[in-house]
Amino acid sequence: xxxxxxxxxxxxxxxxxxxxxxVGFLFYLKKSRRWIVGRSQKLFGLNxxxxxxALVIPAGEKLKAKTDVR
Amino acid sequence: xxxxxxxFRDPAGGCFSFQGRVLRWVAADAVPDFEQFLQxxxxxxxxxxxxxxxxxxxxxxxxxxxxxxxxxxxxxxxxPPGALYEHDRIAFPSYPHEWPPEMLWAAGRLTLELARAAxxxxxxxxxxxxxNILFRGTEPVFIDALSFERRNPGDPIWLAEAQLTRTFxxxxxxxxxxxxxxxxxxxxxxxxxxxxxxxRWCGPLEQFSPRMLSLVSLPAWLSRRASPDNRKLYQPQxxxxxxxxxxxxxxxxxxxxxxxxxxxxxGQKKSTWSDYMSTHSYDDPAFAAKEQFVNEALREFxxxxxxxxxxxxxxxxVLAAQAGAEVVAVDLDAACVGAIWRRAREQRLNxxxxxxxxxxxxxxxxxxxxxxxxxxxxxTGAFDGVLMLALIHHLLVTERIPLEExxxxxxxxxxxxxxxxxxxxxxxxxxRLTRGREALHASLNAAVFERxxxxxxxxxxxxxxxxxxxxxxxxxxxxxxx
Numbered sequence: 001x002x003x004x005x006x007x008x009x010x011x012x013x014x015x016x017x018x019x020x021x022x023v024g025f026l027f028y029l030k031k032s033r034r035w036i037v038g039r040s041q042k043l044f045g046l047n048x049x050x051x052x053x054a055l056v057i058p059a060g061e062k063l064k065a066k067t068d069v070r
Numbered sequence: 071x072x073x074x075x076x077x078f079r080d081p082a083g084g085c086f087s088f089q090g091r092v093l094r095w096v097a098a099d100a101v102p103d104f105e106q107f108l109q110x111x112x113x114x115x116x117x118x119x120x121x122x123x124x125x126x127x128x129x130x131x132x133x134x135x136x137x138x139x140x141x142x143x144x145x146x147x148x149x150p151p152g153a154l155y156e157h158d159r160i161a162f163p164s165y166p167h168e169w170p171p172e173m174l175w176a177a178g179r180l181t182l183e184l185a186r187a188a189x190x191x192x193x194x195x196x197x198x199x200x201x202n203i204l205f206r207g208t209e210p211v212f213i214d215a216l217s218f219e220r221r222n223p224g225d226p227i228w229l230a231e232a233q234l235t236r237t238f239x240x241x242x243x244x245x246x247x248x249x250x251x252x253x254x255x256x257x258x259x260x261x262x263x264x265x266x267x268x269x270r271w272c273g274p275l276e277q278f279s280p281r282m283l284s285l286v287s288l289p290a291w292l293s294r295r296a297s298p299d300n301r302k303l304y305q306p307q308x309x310x311x312x313x314x315x316x317x318x319x320x321x322x323x324x325x326x327x328x329x330x331x332x333x334x335x336x337g338q339k340k341s342t343w344s345d346y347m348s349t350h351s352y353d354d355p356a357f358a359a360k361e362q363f364v365n366e367a368l369r370e371f372x373x374x375x376x377x378x379x380x381x382x383x384x385x386x387x388v389l390a391a392q393a394g395a396e397v398v399a400v401d402l403d404a405a406c407v408g409a410i411w412r413r414a415r416e417q418r419l420n421x422x423x424x425x426x427x428x429x430x431x432x433x434x435x436x437x438x439x440x441x442x443x444x445x446x447x448x449x450t451g452a453f454d455g456v457l458m459l460a461l462i463h464h465l466l467v468t469e470r471i472p473l474e475e476x477x478x479x480x481x482x483x484x485x486x487x488x489x490x491x492x493x494x495x496x497x498x499x500x501x502r503l504t505r506g507r508e509a510l511h512a513s514l515n516a517a518v519f520e521r522x523x524x525x526x527x528x529x530x531x532x533x534x535x536x537x538x539x540x541x542x543x544x545x546x547x548x549x550x551x552x
Contacts, residue, residue, distance in 0.1 A: 005079055006197045009232030011265055011293025013303065015284070018292075019325075020226045020318045024309070027317045 074145045075440040080197075083152065083216050088142055092157040094125070095146065096216060101153045107218045110191040112184075120206065121180060123213045128154045160211065161375065162398050162452065165442045166200040166237075167256035168424040168432050170408035171245045171335040173210070174252055177203040178238035178330050180210045184218075185228070186323040189316070194221040198234035199261070205422050207396070208415040224308035226318040232289075234326065237262035239285055242333040244268060251404055253425060257435065265289040281332065284325075337412060341405035356535040360542060361389065363533050364457065364489055367544040368393040370530075371487040373455030379428050379483075380461030384410035384421065390457065391419040398453070400445075402427035428461070428479075429469040446482075455487035456480055460540075463493040466511065467503040473514070473522050481526040486547050488527060492519045494539035516541055 076084035082100035086093055096104050107113050108125060116122035128136065133154045137146050146154075166174055177200045185195040195217050202214040240263040244250040248271065255263060269277065269290035277287045296303070309315050352360065364386055368376075373395050378387040381399035383406050391397045391414070399421050401407050410423035424445075426432055431445040458480060465471045480488050493500050495511040504511065520543075523529060527545035534541045 004196065004229050005081060006199075006230060006233050007261065008229045008304065009236070009265075009289070009293075010296055010298060010303075011289030011291070012232035012235055013227070013229075014292040014296055015289045016227060016231050016322070017303075017307070020322070023318045023321045024226065024314055026321075027314045030317075 074141065075438075076145075077214075077441075078437075080214075080216060082219075085157070085214070085216075086145075088136075088139070090159070092159050093128075093136070094155040094157060094216065095149055095152055096155060097150055097152045100216070103220050104153075104155075104216060106220070107193055107215070110188075110193065112187045112191045112193070113215075113218070116184060116187075116212070120209065121184065121212060123157045123160075123211055123215060125155045125157055125215050128156060157213065157215070160204040160206060160213070161396060162422060163204050163448060164422060164424050165256070165432070165435070166241075167253045167435070167442075168426055168445065169200075169205075169252055170404045170411055170423065170425055171242055171252060172408045172411045173205065173208075173423075174200060174238060175242060175330065175334055176208075177205075177210045178234070178242070179327075180212060181234065181238065182323060182327055182330060184212055185230070186320075186327075188218055189221070189319060189323075192221055192223065193218045194228065195219075195230050198230040199237045200256075201260075207420040207422055208411055222306065222308065223312045224310065224315060225306050226309055226315045227307070228319060228322060231322065231326070233261065235285060235289075236264060239326075239329055239333060240265065240268050242330075242335070243281070243285060244271075246333060246335065251425070253432070257432075260436065260441075266293060281329070285329065335408060337409075341403050352535065352540075353537055356538050356540075359533060359535050360459070360491070360540075361386075363542040363544070364389055364459070365393070367487060367489045367530075368395070368455070370544075371455055371546075373453070373487055375453045376455045376457065377449060377453040377483055378457045378459075380458065380464070381410060381423065382406055382460070384413060384423065386457050386459055387421050387423070388413070388417070388419060390455070391421050395420075395455065397421040398449075399423045400426040400428065429465060429471060450482050451485060453483055454485050455489070456484040458488065458490040460491055460493070460499075462490065463497070463500045463503060466514075467500065467507070473519065474525070477522055477526055481547060484547055488543075488545040488547065490523075490543050490545060492516060492541045492543060494541075497539035500539070519543075 074086050074088060076086035076095070078084050081097065083094055083096035086095070113122060117124045136142055136154060169177070180203065181195070181198050185198065188194055196219045197217050202212055202217055203210045204213050205211065241252055241255045244255065244263060245252065265286045268286045272282055272286060276282055368390055376390040376395040376397045378384070378390060378397055378399040381387050381401045384399050387397045387399035387410060397420060399407070399410050402425065404425045407423045407425045410421060414421035414423065426445050434440070434444040434447065435442040462476060465476050466473060480490065494516070495501070495504070495508065495514050501508070520529060523543065523545055526548055528548060530544040530546050532541055532543045
């Protein structure tokens with residue numbers, strides 16, 4: 001049962017509505033950015049590059065591997 | 071029989087106390103949502119963690135028996151059909167006008183945490199007021215379980231946000247900025263401070279500070295420009311994309327969490343009494359003797375509930391809590407009470423500190439003075455032990471309260487033990503308070519004090535504190551434990 005019984009204020013409600021509109025716009029900006037980044041990665045193969053770079057063993061690890069061999 | 075006084079603002083139901091039980095009547099059309107809420111993971115977790123009060127639906131037979139109880143029959147018959155629930159009882163209810171800012175802040179944090187967590191289960195808070203919170207020791211508990219309602223997934227507005235601002239954020243801001251006490255705010259205003267009211271207190275430059283802009287100035291300017299007859303403003307503006315609604319609400323809660331974090335009361339506030347432990351008039355042996363005397367009384371009487379009246383920085387409240395008692399510590403100095411709250415929370419001690427002046431205890435407030443009972447209504451006969459340490463001279467001299475009256479109050483508060491410190495008029499602090507009015511207390515001495523005590527108490531033992539004009543008394547209430 002939804003019955004709003006508290007005073008929602010006037011200025012405070014208007015301010016919340018204004019901020020909600022701006023944040024709603026940000027939501028689309030964020031979504032668009034995600035879409036553009038996703039498309040770019042797909043177009044320029046950035047995903048592959050990222051995967052390859054993730055496979056590079058950090059310097060410390062290399063050193064450890066060498067030590068282990070000894 | 072005292073009349074049943076339920077909470078009445080929410081049309082979905084109300085809470086009331088009957089024969090020592092806390093019951094809630096829930097209107098029939100609100101029951102399915104309430105049941106669903108109780109089944110959510112968030113509610114179950116909140117109840118387990120003691121952040122939300124537990125609720126048990128009464129079985130039909132139990133509810134039917136209650137409906138026929140004298141006193142309750144007429145009350146329930148006057149309400150539409152619904153279900154009855156029982157909540158856990160909080161030992162000593164307290165209200166925002168008795169809290170230090172630290173407790174209001176903790177209550178606000180819990181309110182925001184729950185409102186945010188409820189979103190994930192499709193619920194929201196329909197109100198955000200400190201009156202939804204009571205304290206178990208130092209920990210806030212959300213008691214108005216019916217405040218959670220199923221949200222419209224397309225609604226990006228949280229209607230209770232304005233109330234959160236009025237009742238948590240602006241009082242904390244006013245306390246921090248202008249030193250306004252919460253008692254000054256909440257004794258006269260149930261719903262806190264309006265942005266327009268705070269706006270008038272701000273200087274022209276301050277109105278543009280980032281914090282004032284979003285909490286005070288912009289809402290005040292917008293309300294001036296808006297037409298109060300614009301009904302469209304209050305119609306829900308639903309969005310088709312629930313993901314966007316979630317994003318907007320999440321952002322709102324994040325902003326409010328940040329605002330609340332910025333309003334956290336500063337620790338180590340200075341006040342007249344905050345340095346008492348380092349400036350008091352006892353030397354080490356005298357203080358040790360006082361400590362030992364109190365400890366012995368606590369060990370002997372083992373009070374389950376203790377009131378520390380004039381608790382100051384809470385040294386003896388801590389002793390009582392460490393001895394296993396559930397303590398309510400009252401003092402008029404909000405800075406001291408805030409310090410007790412921080413210390414008790416840090417050490418996980420069962421102490422509920424309250425800003426209460428024993429000479430002017432909090433009055434009954436609200437509609438017909440029945441929404442928040444007075445401090446004395448709640449405290450009378452509620453404690454097994456009362457500590458009145460280094461307090462009596464303030465009441466006698468500063469407040470001009472007769473000795474017999476002070477002892478009568480102690481008799482009404484305690485069920486068994488009273489540990490009281492008598493201070494001779496020759497004591498330095500006593501003299502400092504009299505300011506030339508020594509003649510008023512010239513006849514006061516230990517023998518007079520003991521005679522006055524004998525009217526209500528048996529003297530179990532007493533001890534003169536070495537090197538002082540002070541004497542400790544361990545008294546047992548006459549007429550046995552009530």
